Amino acid sequence: MPLVVDRGAGISLVVQVADGIRRAIESGALRGGDVLPSTRTLAERVGVSRGTVVAAFDQLHGEGWLVADQGATRVDPGLADHPVPGRATRPTPSTSPVSGRRTGAPVADLRPGQPDVSGLVDPTWRAAWREAAAGAGTQHPPQGSPALRAALAEHVRVARGTAVDPDAVVVTAGVREGLQLVLTTLSRRAGRPLRVVVEDPGYPALRRVVAALGHEVRPVPVDGDGLSVELLDHEPAADVVLVTPGHQYPLGGAMPVARRLALVAWARAHGAVVVEDDYDGELRFTGEPVPALAALDRRGGEDDGVVVTLGSFAKVLAPGIGVGHALVPDGLRPDVLALRGDLGSPVPATVQDALAHYLDAGALRRRTGRMRRRYRARRDLAVAALSDLPEARLRPMDGGLHGVVELLGADAAREHAVVEAAARAGVLVAGMGDYWADPGGLVVSADLPRHGLVIGLGSPHLERGLRRLRPVLGGVGSPAAR
Amino acid sequence: MPLVVDRGAGISLVVQVADGIRRAIESGALRGGDVLPSTRTLAERVGVSRGTVVAAFDQLHGEGWLVADQGATRVDPGLADHPVPGRATRPTPSTSPVSGRRTGAPVADLRPGQPDVSGLVDPTWRAAWREAAAGAGTQHPPQGSPALRAALAEHVRVARGTAVDPDAVVVTAGVREGLQLVLTTLSRRAGRPLRVVVEDPGYPALRRVVAALGHEVRPVPVDGDGLSVELLDHEPAADVVLVTPGHQYPLGGAMPVARRLALVAWARAHGAVVVEDDYDGELRFTGEPVPALAALDRRGGEDDGVVVTLGSFAKVLAPGIGVGHALVPDGLRPDVLALRGDLGSPVPATVQDALAHYLDAGALRRRTGRMRRRYRARRDLAVAALSDLPEARLRPMDGGLHGVVELLGADAAREHAVVEAAARAGVLVAGMGDYWADPGGLVVSADLPRHGLVIGLGSPHLERGLRRLRPVLGGVGSPAAR
Numbered sequence: 001m002p003l004v005v006d007r008g009a010g011i012s013l014v015v016q017v018a019d020g021i022r023r024a025i026e027s028g029a030l031r032g033g034d035v036l037p038s039t040r041t042l043a044e045r046v047g048v049s050r051g052t053v054v055a056a057f058d059q060l061h062g063e064g065w066l067v068a069d070q071g072a073t074r075v076d077p078g079l080a081d082h083p084v085p086g087r088a089t090r091p092t093p094s095t096s097p098v099s100g101r102r103t104g105a106p107v108a109d110l111r112p113g114q115p116d117v118s119g120l121v122d123p124t125w126r127a128a129w130r131e132a133a134a135g136a137g138t139q140h141p142p143q144g145s146p147a148l149r150a151a152l153a154e155h156v157r158v159a160r161g162t163a164v165d166p167d168a169v170v171v172t173a174g175v176r177e178g179l180q181l182v183l184t185t186l187s188r189r190a191g192r193p194l195r196v197v198v199e200d201p202g203y204p205a206l207r208r209v210v211a212a213l214g215h216e217v218r219p220v221p222v223d224g225d226g227l228s229v230e231l232l233d234h235e236p237a238a239d240v241v242l243v244t245p246g247h248q249y250p251l252g253g254a255m256p257v258a259r260r261l262a263l264v265a266w267a268r269a270h271g272a273v274v275v276e277d278d279y280d281g282e283l284r285f286t287g288e289p290v291p292a293l294a295a296l297d298r299r300g301g302e303d304d305g306v307v308v309t310l311g312s313f314a315k316v317l318a319p320g321i322g323v324g325h326a327l328v329p330d331g332l333r334p335d336v337l338a339l340r341g342d343l344g345s346p347v348p349a350t351v352q353d354a355l356a357h358y359l360d361a362g363a364l365r366r367r368t369g370r371m372r373r374r375y376r377a378r379r380d381l382a383v384a385a386l387s388d389l390p391e392a393r394l395r396p397m398d399g400g401l402h403g404v405v406e407l408l409g410a411d412a413a414r415e416h417a418v419v420e421a422a423a424r425a426g427v428l429v430a431g432m433g434d435y436w437a438d439p440g441g442l443v444v445s446a447d448l449p450r451h452g453l454v455i456g457l458g459s460p461h462l463e464r465g466l467r468r469l470r471p472v473l474g475g476v477g478s479p480a481a482r
Numbered sequence: 483m484p485l486v487v488d489r490g491a492g493i494s495l496v497v498q499v500a501d502g503i504r505r506a507i508e509s510g511a512l513r514g515g516d517v518l519p520s521t522r523t524l525a526e527r528v529g530v531s532r533g534t535v536v537a538a539f540d541q542l543h544g545e546g547w548l549v550a551d552q553g554a555t556r557v558d559p560g561l562a563d564h565p566v567p568g569r570a571t572r573p574t575p576s577t578s579p580v581s582g583r584r585t586g587a588p589v590a591d592l593r594p595g596q597p598d599v600s601g602l603v604d605p606t607w608r609a610a611w612r613e614a615a616a617g618a619g620t621q622h623p624p625q626g627s628p629a630l631r632a633a634l635a636e637h638v639r640v641a642r643g644t645a646v647d648p649d650a651v652v653v654t655a656g657v658r659e660g661l662q663l664v665l666t667t668l669s670r671r672a673g674r675p676l677r678v679v680v681e682d683p684g685y686p687a688l689r690r691v692v693a694a695l696g697h698e699v700r701p702v703p704v705d706g707d708g709l710s711v712e713l714l715d716h717e718p719a720a721d722v723v724l725v726t727p728g729h730q731y732p733l734g735g736a737m738p739v740a741r742r743l744a745l746v747a748w749a750r751a752h753g754a755v756v757v758e759d760d761y762d763g764e765l766r767f768t769g770e771p772v773p774a775l776a777a778l779d780r781r782g783g784e785d786d787g788v789v790v791t792l793g794s795f796a797k798v799l800a801p802g803i804g805v806g807h808a809l810v811p812d813g814l815r816p817d818v819l820a821l822r823g824d825l826g827s828p829v830p831a832t833v834q835d836a837l838a839h840y841l842d843a844g845a846l847r848r849r850t851g852r853m854r855r856r857y858r859a860r861r862d863l864a865v866a867a868l869s870d871l872p873e874a875r876l877r878p879m880d881g882g883l884h885g886v887v888e889l890l891g892a893d894a895a896r897e898h899a900v901v902e903a904a905a906r907a908g909v910l911v912a913g914m915g916d917y918w919a920d921p922g923g924l925v926v927s928a929d930l931p932r933h934g935l936v937i938g939l940g941s942p943h944l945e946r947g948l949r950r951l952r953p954v955l956g957g958v959g960s961p962a963a964r
Contacts, residue, residue: 121616129832133611134603139801173655173828180825188696205826212824214670319621320831342694343662344687346655346828349802350611354832 003046013048017056025065025075033077036066061374065460067119076118076460107426108465112250112402112456116374117318124363132353142340144171144325145352151359152325159282159368161291162309162327170326170336173346175277176209178310178326179242182275183213185335186239194239199227201435203249206242206277219437222248223448226255229262232270241267241274245293246281247400250435250454254290254398264297267306273332278311282368284399285376294327305329313355315401316368323347323355375401378457385466392473395449402456404432405473406449415451421472422453427465430454485528495530499538507547507557515559518548543856547942549601558600558942589908590947594732594884594938598856599800606845614835624822626653626807627834633841634807641764641850643773644791644809652808652818655828657759658691660792660808661724664757665695667817668721676721681709683917685731688724688759701919704730705930708737711744714752723749723756727775728763729882732917732936736772736880746779749788755814760793764850766881767858776809787811795837797883798850805829805837857883860939867948874955877931884938886914887955888931897933903954904935909947912936 003020005013024030036042039057043050057073060066067076143149149166156162156169172178187194196210200219210217218238220231226248232238241263245255255263267274276293284290297307312324328336358364379397386394386405395404407415412433419431432452459465485502487495506512518524521539525532539555542548549558625631631648638644638651654660669676678692682701692699700720702713708730714720723745727737737745749756758775766772779789794806810818840846861879868876868887877886889897894915901913914934941947 117618120618125618126612126615129611129615130608133608133836136599136602136607136800136802173830174826176826177828184695188694208824209826212670212821213666318618318831320618322828322830322833339694342690344656344658344691346659346804348655348804348830348833349800350836351804351830351833354615 013052014055018059030075032075034075036073106428107468108459108461109428110455110459110465111428111430112454115315115458124361128354128357131357132350136350138349140349142345148352148356151356162295164327168327171347172324172326173322174312174324175310178324179209182308185339196240197238198242200437225259238272244277246278246290250404260296274307276307276309278309280315280400304331316371381463389473389475401458404452404454406452410451425468425472427469495534496537500541512557514557516557518555588910590941590943591910592937592941592947593910593912594936597797597940606843610836610839613839614832618832620831622831624827630834630838633838644777646809650809653829654806654808655804656794656806657792660806661691664790667821678722679720680724682919719752720754726759728760728772732886742778756789758789758791760791762797762882786813798853871955871957883940886934886936888934892933907950907954909951
């Protein structure tokens with residue numbers, strides 16, 4: 001790997017080393033899975049301090065070019081599957097096009113929902129699957145394997161501050177499957193379709209589950225602190241309130257304790273169930289993760305809870321892992337488990353066993369820590385690239401895998417034009433229009449962005465994508481903060 | 483392993499050798515996973531012909547004591563996890579009791595639904611999971627991984643005579659999950675709960691899915707040829723007819739072609755959908771497997787099909803595998819896939835990848851052949867043990883993993899008493915009462931058993947269980963056919 005730095009170039013040595021490695025990957029000189037020299041060796045070879053190389057590696061780890069694997073630093077093996085722009089390579093199948101006018105392969109797919117999975121496949125991961133495959137004949141109870149439920153209870157206790165008994169944990173095939181289970185249980189109990197309040201803007205995939213099962217979707221606006229609880233009283237009585245209190249989706253921000261208490265009190269008073277989508281509660285960058293809403297709900301200890309917490313491992317591990325959990329309060333549990341027994345569990349025994357092994361080895365905790373650091377670095381990249389633009393404002397990002405860029409003074413047509421222009425520049429992003437359930441609805445707070453972009457931070461091509469996105473958003477040249 | 487035969491005992495040498503090996507396992511002299519001597523070595527050591535040892539091994543393979551593994555014959559490693567009666571060992575957790583009056587651990591759990599999973603974990607199985615775990619980050623489309631769908635289409639073409647395009651295959655989390663998907667799709671289309679005809683007697687687990695989702699269950703009696711199609715005209719118009727044409731559950735027997743044609747014609751005429759639960763169609767002992775109903779439905783080629791076929795790998799592989807398939811005709815597919823997209827697939831990517839590797843390696847075909855031979859041997863054991871009883875009649879078993887013992891002239895109370903007596907003798911079996919949706923319903927054909935036992939053939943303790951069951955059913959001594 002020829003790597004030359006120029007001390008007279010007026011560019012930091014860290015940036016030069018990182019750029020050199022990036023170019024080597026883009027040119028094909030380094031390929032996915034290749035092992036890099038140690039930081040000490042590389043520092044000697046290039047003639048810089050070891051700290052410079054460590055900092056450059058950290059940067060490239062954060063961007064997703066490099067992974068740590070069995071004590072070595074490697075080029076992310078996943079890059080072998082992705083077209084690296086600039087590298088002469090065979091044509092790759094096109095991703096789903098955002099615009100028919102777009103030409104060529106995208107430089108970076110920054111649509112949200114795709115986490116950084118690099119480094120997931122390590123010896124612990126392999127061992128967990130190996131052990132699980134050896135016992136494939138065993139079927140688990142519909143509620144889930146006792147070993148996995150115990151490991152999950154411990155996980156949510158440590159990571160999310162929610163003390164639950166393993167008996168309260170139901171193993172699900174993910175957040176959407178958990179939501180189906182809860183909605184069908186409550187609907188059977190009520191003998192009719194449910195009225196389900198959702199956040200507006202909110203997570204479209206969960207709203208679609210509600211509608212797909214024939215229930216009524218009632219969008220209620222959020223403000224900077226999450227769902228506006230007082231607006232619930234203006235609505236017909238809801239059966240279910242679906243919220244993201246840990247990190248409002250997509251705007252970010254955690255629901256303050258006062259509002260959490262108000263929401264739980266409202267639900268108790270109205271006989272409603274609060275479903276908490278705890279989709280990335282453990283991935284906070286600043287301070288400790290906010291405890292789950294359920295932690296507060298159960299604090300009394302006497303009263304039966306009204307909060308069901310849904311979580312999964314789609315973000316911290318991989319979207320294809322296909323396992324999640326539902327924490328179900330006592331009063332609801334018999335009905336949920338009866339339905340689970342009738343329908344059968346969709347979660348394969350082998351996957352439950354593999355995840356139980358992985359959790360028991362402490363690997364999830366370690367990976368969460370790594371992901372938190374990595375996404376913090378990625379957040380910093382986004383802040384550096386997009387924070388001084390005249391017509392766009394990046395909302396504060398204190399956690400999670402995506403950011404929201406508000407388009408100042410824009411309307412829906414302008415948002416659409418920006419998404420299209422980004423696509424032409426090779427960068428796929430989502431417009432905020434997709435997140436509104438009620439496009440004509442009331443905007444509660446003037447400081448909430450109505451139109452903007454939602455940008456995922458998981459892409460291995462984040463840095464390049466942000467660089468291309470900047471001029472589309474009205475910025476010129478390189479961001480000052482680099 | 484001390485093994486002595488007595489040529490003057492009047493007992494066949496094969497039986498003596500097999501008994502000796504069984505006793506060695508029961509006493510703990512041979513443990514799960516232990517490798518047995520080769521047939522040649524053992525024959526020399528015991529002083530019998532090699533053919534005698536081969537026949538004894540075959541017998542013990544069929545009963546589930548031995549497995550073939552990497553060229554060697556081993557004691558089933560799964561036996562390490564089961565209490566082997568007669569062996570002095572630590573107390574094991576009790577299984578769910580059938581009767582409170584029962585004392586001690588069961589000698590054999592012959593309840594249906596538990597297949598023989600011995601020999602499943604072989605090098606091909608391990609390799610499939612190893613490869614799958616290495617690519618865990620990849621998420622598949624909601625319809626399922628293209629590689630798995632192609633492998634499944636080839637599987638049903640070869641194993642079930644159904645030529646389907648991979649685009650017609652939807653990967654499910656099993657038969658019950660596939661049924662949910664179809665029912666919810668049709669219910670959305672109709673805008674109301676469905677009227678679903680089920681076979682009576684029939685498979686209780688699928689009936690419960692129908693009821694759990696709020697649809698109406700309409701039991702229609704079967705006769706010796708399966709569902710009585712002419713009785714459908716006496717019913718209010720059904721939206722869905724749920725059948726097991728390949729092997730009626732639990733009575734056995736395949737639906738003749740004339741009746742299949744009548745059923746499809748009836749469904750076309752009434753705008754109904756036939757859901758075919760193809761639960762063990764490939765496990766026929768006599769002749770070739772009967773083609774799936776869908777094969778006949780699609781034969782015209784012009785008309786759009788009305789048959790959805792559901793299958794899984796719960797029986798041939800393991801109940802915990804958690805993957806099945808739905809073959810969906812063209813007209814229904816857009817709606818099924820739209821719902822699948824809204825709800826998301828519950829099937830983990832890693833499991834889809836592992837199964838695709840396993841199928842691509844030809845391992846499923848080989849295992850199906852092995853299982854067919856093994857269950858044929860087990861069927862022969864049941865026939866030998868239960869075919870000459872005065873008050874009970876074993877129904878013909880031409881395939882599958884269970885048999886039905888008709889209790890001649892019995893009523894429900896007598897059936898219950900027999901199930902209880904079997905449990906007291908250490909043998910768990912199911913009574914036929916569990917299989918009737920409509921216990922007071924019309925019995926169409928006088929030669930159909932109304933009361934009896936359903937006996938699973940998958941237990942490693944089948945032979946011992948049958949021996950204990952014989953006196954409970956009024957037989958004396960050892961069966962003649964041994």
